[in-house]
Amino acid sequence: MIKAIVIDDEPLARMIIKGYLSKESDIEVVAECGDGFEGAKAIQAHNPDLVFLDIQMPKLTGFEMLEILDHMPHIVFTTAFEEFAIKAFEKSAVDYLLKPISEERFEQALQKFRGLYQNKQPQKALTALKEEIEEEVLERIVVKNGTQIKLIPAQQIIFLEAYDDYVKIHTKDGMFLKNKTMASFEKQLDAKQFVRVHRSFIIKVDQLAKIEPMEKESYRGILLNGEKVSISKSGYARLKQTIGL
Template sequence: MIKAIIIDDEPLARLIIADYLKEYDDISVITECSDGFEGAKAIQQHDPDLVFLDIQMPKLTGFEMLELLDKIPNVIFTTAFDEFAIKAFEKSAIDYLLKPISKDRFEQAIIKFKNNYNTLSAPTNTDKLNSIMEEEILERIVVKNGTQIKIIPVQQISHLEAYDDYVKIHTKEGVFLKNKTMTSFEKQLDPKQFVRVHRSFIAKVDQLAKIELLEKESYIATLINGEKINISKSGYARLKQIIGL
């Protein structure tokens, strides 16, 4: 039996999907969730084979919710906005259903899922999802803080720092860890606001107070909050280009 979870903030959308699924004897709806917080908990608890996931939801978007998961399941996204679907179709990574969802289109998505179900691997599916998510400019970052979920607007960040397999996100409220690479953040953060100044640091440009020569071809920056970060030769060149030095 294929275990499915429906995650959508619209009751009517959940009702339609659940109604369509009644025709498939081999698919069982384990639970329905109305937001990303509930969805993340349900996925961790039930380990579903298939998730129907809305992208535009309050509190957490569908993409943000996926970032909180240790293991990403097979996902069929549902959305009312063509711009998201177009990107997915171009990548052919997973299926998207545009709202309002027709029965015929829903059936096509189920057939596609079943045809690939036995060949889909978690790492491949995760990589494809990450490649889609990395195309979006971040406006906020969602992190796990113990048992709590913290939403950090990018405007609150002073800088980011590499930390083994994690990234330290430095803010006025403290430092938060995110299991993500510096390269991913470099791709997703607005390049007009954030610059990779060193292999270990990404700086928010408006938080730089002073830049000094440390030694030949390397520099050190003092931030408005008094913290210091290293700047490499290539990082300094990128920084000069952005701030017009």
Template sequence: MIKTIIIDDEPLARSIISEYLQHHPDYEVVAECNDGFEGIKAIQIHKPDLVFLDIQMPKLNGFELLEILDEQPQLIFTTAFDEFAIKAFEKNAIDYLLKPISRPRFDQAILKFGTGYQQALPNSTPAKITESIEAEEQNLERIVVKNGAQIKIIPVQQVIFLEAYDDYVKIHTKDGMFLKNKTMSSFEKQLDPKNFIRVHRSFMIRVDQLSKIEPLEKENYIATLVSGDKINVSKSGYARLKQTIGM
């Protein structure tokens, strides 16, 4: 049996997918979830072969769910809008279904998955999926991180500065530091440039957290934040900072 999970905040959408799957006896629905938090737990418990994943959901949306997963199952996305997401996922997911979902279109997606499943085709990693989103998504409003067994949602207004750390980024907030498996370049593309400036290859600061900036050596500078943290500022970073805050 092909283990399947449906993650969608709309009961009608879950019901339709479940009903359509009854016409495919090789598929077993092992869980139905109405938000991203339930979806993550279900994926960890059941380790499904296929997930029908809605994009726009309360609490934790489909994009954020993917960022949290360590291993990603095969995916068929479902969405009622957000055309940019459809374009982004065409190359990374098995398929996408635009609501309202018709039976012929659903069967086409199942056939598409069945071919890949039989050939054991690997799906894209969560990192590749999220990289596709980043080209379209801007002005990030919150950052979702995995904090031990818990999931924490950090509004960007609570971020003091970001620090590159190998393959991760340290997110410094008043509540402490959190690690995110993402690149500084990704954050640079997604965070509002009016509020966040990359002042060094290893640092990005929230502009309103800057207290003062002083020369260091050889056209390098040191920035002091309201929190008291000292941040290295490169020549190019200093130029960006000057341009943004009108120094």
């Protein structure tokens, strides 16, 4: 039996999808959720094969929810907005459905899923899919600590530090780990506020107190909280350009 979960903040949308799925003898809806937090917990608990996921939800968007998953099921995105549908399609989802969802279009999405599922063709690797979930400007970061989920506004970041396969996010509230690359953060964060000053460091410009010269055309940045970060020659050039020196 194929296990499915429906995640949408609109009760009517969940009812319509469940109604369509009720006609499929080999699919069981094991959970329905009204927001991304509930959805992440349900996916962890049920390990579903297929998830119908709304993109625009309060508290946690569909894309943000995917970032904190340990297990990536096959995803069919649902949305009322064309621009999000296009973006969803680019994120290697099985399919995307524009609301209002017709039964004919729903069946087409199911056929695409069945083709992948029956041929044991896995969803795109979780890490690769996470790397592709990128907004034009990252306004907040979702991190998971055990069962706790925290949303960190970008404005609260002091600096980022590379840490093996993770990035340390340093804030006034403490340090948090995120399984993501520095390159992704560099691409997503507002370039007017954040500068990659070294392969291991991205700083928020307004947190920089002073710059000290070191040897071999390298520098050291002293932040307002007293932390010290390395600044490479190329990082120094980017920093000067950003702050207008």
